[in-house]
Amino acid sequence: xxxxxxxxxxxxxxxxxxxxxxxxxxxxxxxxxxxxxxxxxxxxxxxxxxxxxxxxxxxxxxxxxxxxxxxxxxxxxxxxxxxxxxxxxxxxxxxxxxxxxxxxxxxxxxxxxxxxxxxxxxxxxxxxxxxxxxxxxxxxxxxxxxxxxxxxxxxxxxxxxxxxxxxxxxxxxxxxxxxxxxxxxxxxxxxxx
Numbered sequence: 001x002x003x004x005x006x007x008x009x010x011x012x013x014x015x016x017x018x019x020x021x022x023x024x025x026x027x028x029x030x031x032x033x034x035x036x037x038x039x040x041x042x043x044x045x046x047x048x049x050x051x052x053x054x055x056x057x058x059x060x061x062x063x064x065x066x067x068x069x070x071x072x073x074x075x076x077x078x079x080x081x082x083x084x085x086x087x088x089x090x091x092x093x094x095x096x097x098x099x100x101x102x103x104x105x106x107x108x109x110x111x112x113x114x115x116x117x118x119x120x121x122x123x124x125x126x127x128x129x130x131x132x133x134x135x136x137x138x139x140x141x142x143x144x145x146x147x148x149x150x151x152x153x154x155x156x157x158x159x160x161x162x163x164x165x166x167x168x169x170x171x172x173x174x175x176x177x178x179x180x181x182x183x184x185x186x187x188x189x190x191x192x193x
């Protein structure tokens with residue numbers, strides 16, 4: 001309130017509280033509620049991971065399954081796995097267990113996922129996805145085709161596939177701003193005659 005008395009308008013007159021648009025007669029200020037002191041301590045965020053104890057429903061209950069799978073992102077499944085591994089690993093896990101008559105939980109699936117993450121296949125998948133993601137930002141230059149062979153080899157190209165890709169890339173009419181990722185996408189949709 002002290003600050004409002006010190007304010008002046010354009011003509012230099014002091015403005016009182018009563019000239020204010022806000023009715024200050026009923027206003028109260030609780031400065032303890034408004035200002036917080038940053039102590040530098042981080043706060044913990046906790047998620048309800050009770051979904052891990054839920055039995056995975058039969059495959060006909062797709063909506064419930066999708067909802068529950070979405071909750072796993074905070075309960076032991078990282079974003080990479082959620083995007084690239086779960087869509088491929090989950091259906092087989094569910095089918096195999098339901099056919100054998102086993103009732104399994106989402107926690108059982110997360111354990112299965114963690115076992116898969118220790119395999120060489122998982123390591124290769126991780127390396128390939130990271131390589132592909134990095135190529136999405138590198139400008140395509142046909143003159144650097146052979147210098148890119150080792151990088152593209154990390155994507156799993158065999159020698160015949162490499163020969164096919166390099167022939168395609170040399171003749172493809174790349175547009176301005178085309179990246180190596182764009183070239184790989186174009187090659188992926190290419191159907192040889």
